[in-house]
Structures are given as structure tokens and as C-alpha cells.
Amino acid sequence: MKAIETTATINESGQLMLNESLGFIKPQRVRVIVLISEDDEINPDETPTKIVIEGIHQGLHEALTGQTIPLSEMWSGINAE
Numbered sequence: 001m002k003a004i005e006t007t008a009t010i011n012e013s014g015q016l017m018l019n020e021s022l023g024f025i026k027p028q029r030v031r032v033i034v035l036i037s038e039d040d041e042i043n044p045d046e047t048p049t050k051i052v053i054e055g056i057h058q059g060l061h062e063a064l065t066g067q068t069i070p071l072s073e074m075w076s077g078i079n080a081e
Contacts, residue, residue, distance in 0.1 A: 001031075005049055 008016045
């Protein structure tokens with residue numbers, strides 16, 4: 001079994017409408033777990049999963065292509081007192 005996290009909206013008929021395609025080729029039955037915020041608000045401090053994944057991909061690409069900064073330079077100018 002494979003788990004995929006995505007977002008959706010519940011419409012007026014109580015049906016889930018996915019915000020983006022899952023990209024599957026063939027129709028199939030799936031199990032769904034619905035998590036509903038009790039205060040009906042999205043936490044503004046929580047970074048959306050899609051943005052986090054994009055950041056991870058960018059960081060990995062930079063590391064693999066040598067676009068890095070030595071640790072000694074990262075701490076340059078930081079006063080740790």
C-alpha cells in the first residue's frame with residue numbers, strides 16, 4: 001500500500017475535490033483518511049507540503065551540482081555570544 005498526502009476541498013454535496021491530480025494512469029478504488037481542522041483554519045505558520053518538497057529538491061540539486069558554501073563561511077559574521 002502506498003500513502004500520498006495532498007489537499008482537497010469538500011464541496012456542498014459533501015464530496016472531496018482534490019486540489020491537483022494524483023497522476024495515476026488507471027482508475028482504482030482507494031482508502032481515504034480525512035483530517036479536518038477543528039478551528040476551520042489553516043495554520044499560517046505551517047509551510048505547505050508542496051513548498052517543502054520543492055525546497056528539498058532545490059537543496060539536493062544544489063548539493064549534487066556543487067553549489068555549496070563551506071560551513072566556516074556560513075558562520076562568518078554571526079555573533080554567538
